[in-house]
Amino acid sequence: MSSNPSASSAVEARSGARPGIFRRYVFSTDHKIIGLQYFFLSLAAVTIGVFLSLGMRFHLVWPAARLPFVTGGIMTPEQYLALVTMHGTIMVFFVLTTAPQSAFGNYLLPLQIGARDMAFPRLNMLSFWLTLVAFLVTLSAFLVPGGAPISGWTAYPPLSGMGEITGPGEGAGQSLWIAGILIFCVGSLLGSINFISTTIDLRAPGMTLTRLPLTVWAWFVTAILSLLAFAVLFAGGILLALDRVAGTSFFLPAGLVVSGELQMHGGGSPLLWQHLFWFFGHPEVYIAILPGMGVVSHILANFSRKPVFGYRAMVLALCAIGLLGFLVWGHHMFVSGMNPYSSLTFSILTLSIGVPSAVKTFNWLGTLWGGKLQFQTPMLFALGFISFFVTGGLSGIFLAQPALDTSLHATYYVVAHFHIVMGVAAIFGIFAATYYWFPKMFGRKMNKTLGQLHFWLTFAGVYAIFMPMHFVGIAGGIRRYADASGASYLVSLQPLHVFMTIAAFITAAAQLAFFYNFFWSLRQGEPASANPWDATSLEWATASPPPSDNFAGQFPRVYRAPYEYSLPAAPQDFFPQHLPSEQDAPSSKGRSC
């Protein structure tokens, strides 16, 4: 496999042939097109994921209501669990993993380090197509007899390992789910290799480690996490598939009686799956959130017109969060009955993640402090990210204690915690990135008024959904129950569920403002210049949108750190990375862009 597609570009350039539309937009090896393909895939996925969550919320409040898209009209508990499973799967894998890393990382990483493309462009294209196939295979679980699986996005055995005897959706639906996830793992592994190689090998001259934008650091650390975490999930998934189809018993214990029948499996351990799954599952949280941290740092500096406060501390904190992310998976298993001294170790390690997280938060505040703040739409979403990250992080401190987690684990408190810190914070990072880089990607700006309307409705709506959810959890509201009417103490929590459901529908409706703004701005938005935000990093040194080779035949050289704003001696309040100052611009150093 060639690692240099520019050879084909060169042939095309010499022959004057222009690649066909399929080659340019469908089977393209251009990292920018692949980034956009990932972006639109995650846009489709988030639409489906939100629709499923609205179905769940509706059922929780009006369980006897007839719904047009439900077989039989009234949703059964199994159908509710299928929605839980597929909502989690789609959002975690195809939105939170795909959008911040694969979409924005693919589009922007080569631009920000001054490269023509990713290190392995064809591998990059293969990663996208594998991800798309994985998405379609996973979705097809809805269409087979029995429907989608009911074992949750964590697919705990024995429920997920026994076949259709354990319930509707556990036959072909669960098999398709496993197949989809395995394909997704392969795509992610290939993508990670590409990100790591590109960052190490293809940086422009002068782009030393301390001159890398924090977004690049975030994508790099995330790629390492993906490489190591998805490899373990892949291995676990293969073993689970073997338990289902080959009669092995890696995760299935002896003596299981299902529907009155003694099962022939024996000798396996469900605890083993939990270890393998959460060894992937916790780094997955950071795979979702770290790119957002990079994006937020980048945007805060731009719209505060200040350098990032404590750049080196930010880089170290990113690396520390990535490293510690591999040491704490056991906190998802405090109630699994594992060795209590293991719980203790995992608890202390989990609490220690608060240190680099606090470093990042204080440095963000330090960046804002005394800055000339510009409340553009990307800045609002970046501030929203910080708000949700801190809120969700604070509720996480309680869950890191085994004694508290024991009573909170199966409640809505956990749902509220991980939705705020992993889901919504990461999605606010995605929104911030979309509003910020839309002019670069499409050559037009998004509408500011619609953007601000979108921000305020979503920001208020998210808190309206998830703050009451904490109280429901503390009061004992059990998660994954399709109908709370069977327990009197749960019935008293119903008014809060009604409030959260109405807030969820309003928040979902607010996303129409984003979709309208996005698609309207593609055609009608105000044309954007090459550097509409007066930013410093290399992607703003080229046209909007960039040419196919990124820098129009020129190759940038980097002369300075990535966030040189408000320098006293500078002629303007920002100093782009590729512009030499008078003392460091001898012609022998190479061409600048």
Place this chain on the structure above:
Amino acid sequence: MLASTVAESIVARRQTAAKTVRILSLGVAGFAVLCALVVVLTASRTAAQGCAQCYQSAAASGVAGRAALRHGILILLVPAISLFLAILSLLCRRRNPARPAPVGKFSERMAGASSNSVR
């Protein structure tokens, strides 16, 4: 005279602030140690509840099975941490991109290709 008084006052304030920071740091460290002690002493009690099936199947797997699960934690940890650090150290070894900016012939080729804008 005034300047030296102001300077002395600033130095005194800094010393007081440094002392306060030291005392606070010691207090925070002491509190952290106390918390750790409490957690250690109550660790085994917090394991009283949990997933009965997981617990039973782990308990029934015998001494070797339980040890395998404990060792499995390290088997998962060590390669991942080693590889994480190895990749980071590889990046640090190549901290300065040595590749010179391609100029001349390659640039000419790319100038032709650049007309294929992604717009």
